[in-house]
Amino acid sequence: MDTTDRKRAEGALKQSELQLRQSQKMEAVGRLAGAVAYDFNNLLTAINGYSELLSKSLGNGHPIQETVHENRRAGERAASLTRQLLIFSRRQVPASRFLDLAINARDAMPTGGSLTIRTANVRLGPGHAGALFPVRPGRYVRLTVVDTGIGMDEDIKSHLFEPFFTTKPAGQGTGLGLSTVYGIVKGAGGNLSVTSGQGEGTVFTVSLPAASAPTASEQESDAETVAGPAHVAEAKRETVLLVEDEDMVRRLIAQALLSHDYNVVEAASGAEAMAAVESHVGVIDLLLTDVVMKGMSGRELSERMLARKPGLKVIYVRKH
Numbered sequence: 598m599d600t601t602d603r604k605r606a607e608g609a610l611k612q613s614e615l616q617l618r619q620s621q622k623m624e625a626v627g628r629l630a631g632a633v634a635y636d637f638n639n640l641l642t643a644i645n646g647y648s649e650l651l652s653k654s655l656g657n658g659h660p661i662q663e664t665v666h667e668n669r670r671a672g673e674r675a676a677s678l679t680r681q682l683l684i685f686s687r688r689q690v691p692a693s694r695f696l697d698l699a700i701n702a703r704d705a706m707p708t709g710g711s712l713t714i715r716t717a718n719v720r721l722g723p724g725h726a727g728a729l730f731p732v733r734p735g736r737y738v739r740l741t742v743v744d745t746g747i748g749m750d751e752d753i754k755s756h757l758f759e760p761f762f763t764t765k766p767a768g769q770g771t772g773l774g775l776s777t778v779y780g781i782v783k784g785a786g787g788n789l790s791v792t793s794g795q796g797e798g799t800v801f802t803v804s805l806p807a808a809s810a811p812t813a814s815e816q817e818s819d820a821e822t823v824a825g826p827a828h829v830a831e832a833k834r835e836t837v838l839l840v841e842d843e844d845m846v847r848r849l850i851a852q853a854l855l856s857h858d859y860n861v862v863e864a865a866s867g868a869e870a871m872a873a874v875e876s877h878v879g880v881i882d883l884l885l886t887d888v889v890m891k892g893m894s895g896r897e898l899s900e901r902m903l904a905r906k907p908g909l910k911v912i913y914v915r916k917h
């Protein structure tokens with residue numbers, strides 16, 4: 598009896614069951630990491646903000662300035678770990694920037710080897726083998742990173758994308774690289790696959806949904822364009838115009854607002870705020886302003902703004 602078809606069907610079933618279990622595990626880890634990171638992020642905003650204020654009020658040359666500085670550095674490091682967890686759990690959309698790629702491939706080839714980076718336009722169908730997430734059929738842009746290094750066994754492969762999973766010595770690996778990749782790619786509606794065996798090198802494939810042909814206006818601002826979902830999320834956020842002449846305090850309040858998902862337009866004076874309103878394209882939902890400032894006072898500013906934008910909500914901030 599020819600059992601080829603049945604065996605193939607069983608194989609496919611097992612594959613999709615593994616995929617499901619893997620994705621449930623990652624969802625659970627993501628929820629936990631996200632919840633912890635969200636609270637820590639808020640706490641760290643306060644810790645770092647107040648260390649900065651403390652440092653400022655002590656002034657240069659104060660004997661404990663160095664101590665406060667160390668405190669601040671540790672706080673910044675904690676905040677950056679927290680940000681990676683927020684990206685993994687897709688609570689934060691990462692900012693785009695240039696990076697020298699490929700640190701994992703380098704680490705996997707301590708005695709040398711070859712690194713290949715390829716890009717391609719591809720079309721994926723639902724049955725795409727090895728994909729980490731169920732594939733939405735369509736056009737994708739693919740980035741492939743191939744190294745000829747030490748490779749990975751099945752055990753490592755099954756933990757690869759978990760935050761804090763690392764096989765590297767302390768101080769060398771954080772285990773947050775691939776979990777960040779996971780969050781970014783999943784958040785962008787893309788897909789990932791890994792092919793690797795012990796001593797056989799590794800192939801990572803990242804597929805990101807292709808954009809349809811850009812319109813003329815999109816082409817102009819191509820450099821700043823971010824992924825679609827981020828735009829949509831941004832459009833729903835409320836915007837606060839924050840006016841505060843003291844840089845540290847303004848930054849602290851801005852960070853706190855950002856961490857609560859508000860858009861923030863910052864201005865260091867009443868005049869700057871008036872100019873910001875002229876150039877800001879979207880709606881301003883709230884004016885949050887210091888009362889006592891050099892030049893235009895908060896009250897004067899709000900009166901001028903209300904004359905232009907009747908119904909604008911205003912909150913005055915008073916520092917002690």
Ligand SMILES: Nc1ncnc2c1ncn2[C@@H]1O[C@H](COP(=O)(O)OP(=O)(O)O)[C@@H](O)[C@H]1O
Pocket residue numbers: 701702705744746747748749753757762763764765769770771772773774775776799
């Ligand atoms: N190209 C690769 N070749 C072999 N192992 C890899 C490769 N990329 C990742 N790994 C394994 O996955 C683990 C997690 O990677 P990552 O999330 O980037 O964290 P880190 O690099 O800080 O350890 C690594 O410690 C390593 O064991």
Ligand SMILES: [Mg+2]
Pocket residue numbers: 700701774775
């Ligand atoms: Mg890494």
